[in-house]
Structures are given as C-alpha cells and as structure tokens.
Amino acid sequence: MTTTIKTPSDMSAAFADRLNAGDLDGLAGLLAPDAVSRTPQGAVLTDPASIRADLAGLISRQAHLVNSYRHTLVSGDVALMIIDWKLELDTPDGRAGMAGTTANVVRRDEHGDWRVAVLNPTGTVG
DSSP states (O other): OOOOOGGGGGGHHHHHHHTTTTOOHHTTTTEEEEEEHHHHHHSEEEEEHHHHHHHHHHHEEEEEEEEEEEEEEEEEEEEEEEEEEEEEEEEEEEEEEEEEEEEEEEEETTTTTEEEEEEEETTTTT
C-alpha cells in the first residue's frame, strides 16, 4: 500500500497512526525503497525485509506510539524531522514504556510524496 504524504510534517502522525492500527503494509508504504533504520538497541537495518520485520515485531507487541512533532528543516527534496515520542508495548513482564527524541530524514520521491529515508528513533543517543 502506498501512502500519500504531501508535507514532511505530516509524516509523524501518519507513522503513529499506521503503527497504532497494526497496519504493517501502511507503515512499509511510508518508507523509501532504500530506507535505513536504527533500532533502539543500536542495530542498523539496511534492507526492506529487515525493517519490515522490525516493524512487525512492534505490531506483534501491541505497540502504541505517541509522537510530539517538534520541527522540520527542509532543504529541497530532503528534510530532517525532530520528534519526541513515547512508546508502550507488551513485554514478557507486562506493559512497558520508553521515550525518546527521533532524528529522522524524509525525502520527496519522484511523485512529490515524502518517504522516510532514515528512521533513527534514538536521535543522537548511543
């Protein structure tokens, strides 16, 4: 499923909405084909199948994401997004929460839609 995102600032809400709905195809549709992702544990995922599997893991743990958009710096077809987030998910010990500030990069594609090129939920931490 391809999702239309016409401004970079719309991405944070779209990402949270898809994750909270358990919509893996919708989440994958927000990503650029060559997207990379850094997990909170520090692993860098560089292929679509690994990123999709990581997102599927969040969905399987009933993840609930709240994004608080801070700002975006846009230069042509590339934008840096700074977003504070809170995430709750199921763990073997019960429901757990974490929070952070992401530094994500989105890029406008050939159709004028914005896609996540770099998903970096831990920002500059670690």
